[in-house]
Amino acid sequence: MASDDSGPLPSQGAAPPNIARAYNHLLGGKDTLEADRLLAERMLEAWPRAADAAIANRRFIRRSVRFMVEQGVDQFVDVGAGLPTENNVHQVAQALNPDARVVYVDNDPVVVSHGNALLAGTGTxxxxxxxxxPAAILDDPAVRELIDFGRPVGVLFVASLHFLSPEEDAHGVVAAFRDAMAPGGHLAISHGLISEEIREAVQRYKTATDRGTPRTEAEIAAFFDGFTLVEPGLVPLGEWQREPAEVPENMAGLPMLAGVGRR
Ligand SMILES: C[S@@+](CC[C@H](N)C(=O)[O-])C[C@H]1O[C@@H](n2cnc3c(N)ncnc32)[C@H](O)[C@@H]1O
Structure with a gap:
């Protein structure tokens, strides 16, 4: 492990540590710099289960996208998508429906430039x-070119809404997407749950990153206002339509909830 010094992380020339590349390192990705790996170590010191959570979120993406494609959804907007790694939305969806279209959204320029390189030629x-x-996303010409909001859309916020501070009105953000969605659209969310474990981790984590707003179960449930939760409802992250073979012990009890709602 890296030292527990919480001072500034080293940057490498023009490339400071990047949270998305650090997250990618937790997932076993290779596209990282030394500063990102140190940041990942610091995240693990703050919250030793951060890597389990990252893996569990990718599994939730795979299961929820598969579910949505089975419901007839063939277009997706993945908000706070992170660096493309394995089990990306387009890979899961296009394996079942080669015509599926995906727009990935992230505010991190590193994610977007790497992402565009990695995604070249995939119809995304x-x-x-x-x-x-949200209006800037919903009205973006590139989004409108690929996504027809007159038909069902799958919208994902996987481990991303808890990066919005209380002042940024995360519920208003989701409501803006909801109001743009046609019947039959689906919303998939995973989100950090307020717990003693996560409260302490966020305090430590804030020294490594600078963000993190876990919410209560009622606050997370309220993201699904105007949607009908599909089975099994809003449940611990590792439990959503869990496949028994793919859930090792360490996925149990993560302080995150996940759910999928139908418009
Ligand atoms: C923990 S990662 C989750 C990535 C991916 N959804 C997954 O579960 O593997 C959170 C992502 O949200 C992005 N993010 C954070 N705040 C954002 C914002 N205000 N707008 C867009 N993206 C944001 C970060 O850049 C990061 O890539």
């Missing part, structure tokens, strides 16, 4: 935008 787009301004 990566848009650099801040989710706290």
């Amino acid at each position: 787009r990566m848009l650099q935008a801040d989710m706290s301004e």
Whole structure:
């Protein structure tokens, strides 16, 4: 492990540590710099289960996208998408429906430039935008070109809404997407749950990053206002339509909830 010194992380020339590349390192990705790996170590010191959570979120993406494609959804907007790694939305969706289209949205320029390189030729787009301004995403010409909001859309906020501060009105952000969604659209969310474990981790984590707003179960449930939660409802992250073979012990009890709602 890296030292527990919480001072500034080293940057490498023009490349300071990047949270998305650090997250990618937790997932076993290779596209990282030394400063990102140190940041990942610091995240693990703050919250030793951060890597389990990252893996569990990718599994939730795979299961929820598969579910949505089975419901007939063939177009997706993945908000706070992170660096493309394995089990990306387009890979899961296009394996079942080769015509599926995906717009990935992230506000991190590193994610977007890497993403566009990695996604070339896959029939997807990566848009650099801040989710706290949903109208700019919904009205973006590149989004409108690929996504027909007159038909069902799958919208994902996987481990991303808890990066919006209380002042940024995360519920208003989700409501803006909801109001743009046609019947049959689906909303998939995973989100950090307020708990003693996560409260302490966020305090430590803030020294490594600078963000993190876990919410209560009622606050997370309220993101689904105007949607009908599908089975099994809003549940611990590792439990959502869990496949028994793919859930090792360490996925249990993560302080995150996940759910999928139908418009
Ligand atoms: C923990 S990662 C989750 C990535 C991916 N959804 C997953 O579960 O593997 C959170 C992502 O949200 C992005 N993010 C944070 N705040 C954002 C904002 N205001 N607008 C858009 N993206 C944001 C970060 O850049 C990061 O890539």
